[in-house]
Amino acid sequence: MSRFKVQVEVSLRPGIADPEGATIERTLPALGFEGVSGVQMGKSIRFEIEAIDEKTATEQVAAMCERFLTNPVIEDSAISVRAAEGAARP
Amino acid sequence: MTARVAVVMFPGSNCEHDVVEAMARVGAKGEIVYHDQERLDGFDAVVLPGGFAHGDYLRCGAIARFSPVMGAVAEMARDGAPVIGICNGFQVLTEAGLLPGALQKNRGLKFLCQTEELRVETTTTALTSEASVGQSLRIPINHFEGNYTCDPETLRQLREEDRIVLRYVNNPNGATDDIAGVCNEARNVVGLMPHPERASDALLGSDDGLVLLRSIVETSG
Numbered sequence: 001m002s003r004f005k006v007q008v009e010v011s012l013r014p015g016i017a018d019p020e021g022a023t024i025e026r027t028l029p030a031l032g033f034e035g036v037s038g039v040q041m042g043k044s045i046r047f048e049i050e051a052i053d054e055k056t057a058t059e060q061v062a063a064m065c066e067r068f069l070t071n072p073v074i075e076d077s078a079i080s081v082r083a084a085e086g087a088a089r090p
Numbered sequence: 091m092t093a094r095v096a097v098v099m100f101p102g103s104n105c106e107h108d109v110v111e112a113m114a115r116v117g118a119k120g121e122i123v124y125h126d127q128e129r130l131d132g133f134d135a136v137v138l139p140g141g142f143a144h145g146d147y148l149r150c151g152a153i154a155r156f157s158p159v160m161g162a163v164a165e166m167a168r169d170g171a172p173v174i175g176i177c178n179g180f181q182v183l184t185e186a187g188l189l190p191g192a193l194q195k196n197r198g199l200k201f202l203c204q205t206e207e208l209r210v211e212t213t214t215t216a217l218t219s220e221a222s223v224g225q226s227l228r229i230p231i232n233h234f235e236g237n238y239t240c241d242p243e244t245l246r247q248l249r250e251e252d253r254i255v256l257r258y259v260n261n262p263n264g265a266t267d268d269i270a271g272v273c274n275e276a277r278n279v280v281g282l283m284p285h286p287e288r289a290s291d292a293l294l295g296s297d298d299g300l301v302l303l304r305s306i307v308e309t310s311g
Contacts, residue, residue, distance in 0.1 A: 016239060016266065019199050069158075071149055071185065073192040075238055 001050050003084035006058040008069055008077050011042040016074045045069060048084055057081050093118040093310045096133040098163070098179075100125045100143035100154050105176065105287060106277060109139045112287035116303045118310075125157040134208040134310035135172040135216075136163055138179025140232065150193060150235050151185035161185055168183025172216035172291060172306045177233055179277055181269070181283030189281045191240035191275055193233075201234045205295065207259040209283060212252045212285075215273045216279040219305040227298040229284040231262065234282040238265040238272070247250070248272055255280055278309070 012018050020041035028036045051057035058081045065077040095113050097120045099106045110120035119298045120137070123130065131137060154160070160182075167173045167188055175183035196202055210218050210225040221227075235257035240248070245267060248254050256271035263283075271282030286299030 017194060017197065017237070019195055019197055019264070023199055039291070059168070068152065069148070071192055073184070075189075075193060 001052060002053060002054075004049050004051060004055045004081050005084050006047050006049055006057070006061050008046065008061065008065060009042060009080075010070050011040055011076050011078070013074055013076050049081075054081055054083070069083040093134045093307045094132060094138055095120045095306065095310070096123045096130050096136040097121065097304075098123050098125060098138050098159055100138065100141065100182075102143050102145055103139050103178070105140035105178075105285065108285075108287040109137050109176070112290035112299065112303055113137075113307075115290050116300060116307050118307045120304075123155070123159065125159045128158045128162060128169045130159070130162040130166055131169075133224070135174070135306050136166050137306070138163070138173075138175040138178060138182050139287075140177035142191070143178055143182060146178070146235075149185065151181035151183075154178075154182045155186040164188060165263060167274070167279045169278075170276060170278050172310050174217055174306055175281040176224070177231075177283055178234070180264050180283055181235065183279065183281045188279050189272055191238055191266075191269075191272065193235045193283070194237040194264075195238045196233070196237050196262075202236070202262050203230070203232045204262070205230045205289075206262055206270070206284060208256045209259055211254050211257055212273075214247035214252070215255050215277045215280050215305075216309040217271070217273070217282065217302050217305050218255055221301045221305065225301075226259070227256075227289070227301070228296045229286055229289040229299050229302075231284050231290075232296075233263070233283055236265065237263045238267075238269040238283070240266060251275065256282055256284070260272050
């Protein structure tokens with residue numbers, strides 16, 4: 001078994017209103033930051049997982065996203081999986 | 091026979107006693123049931139009350155939907171008993187897939203706690219059988235995530251099947267099509283953001299919620 005570091009980026013699906021992102025975008029010029037557009041608010045979930053290989057780990061994380069970590073009605077997810085520091089366990 | 095209404099208490103629910111009290115006003119017996127109960131035998135209806143189930147961590151209702159009691163709630167829904175989600179309870183029902191759509195943050199990013207005027211859109215549901223179409227009800231809302239959202243296909247279906255149960259007269263939160271409440275296909279599962287239990291006595295400023303609570307009792311036979 002190996003350990004993998006996982007990061008799940010949760011974002012709102014296209015077409016779903018993002019009032020937090022819009023508010024941040026509207027506020028920036030007031031602070032002197034001009035030219036910012038396309039602000040999107042999301043969530044990042046990080047954890048480690050033990051799995052036989054990276055493919056299996058990724059499949060498990062995808063299943064978590066589908067069932068629990070995101071609400072597919074309004075949210076998308078982007079998954080990144082990489083080997084954790086140190087060698088694989090014997 | 092006095093109707094027995096299960097009022098589910100999750101860790102973080104905070105309207106369960108209000109619902110029990112309000113159900114008594116319409117002649118029903120509300121009984122608080124803890125979320126770890128796996129059975130709801132003998133109950134005629136179930137209400138998921140408002141609050142912050144499991145701290146609303148991850149998303150509102152995301153963790154509550156996996157509570158042991160939710161299997162029994164789904165069973166009652168299948169059997170046709172009234173299953174009513176109020177506010178946080180509505181969020182739980184959408185997360186559980188018992189109602190379509192989702193509740194997003196309010197458009198204005200403000201927590202809203204105020205009385206709203208609602209319009210009854212249909213009376214063939216477990217929540218509105220005693221009301222009349224077009225009836226105006228003044229009932230408080232109390233939420234941050236009450237902005238009802240669904241895809242265009244779902245919205246078309248809700249409209250076509252007359253499943254939009256209540257609409258806001260002055261949309262306070264950006265909800266799609268002014269939706270304050272929807273029902274499932276069988277019309278026994280209803281979710282709404284406003285709190286009828288907080289409009290159950292003239293002393294509270296309105297007793298317009300009683301007609302909705304009475305409907306739950308009348309359809310629970």
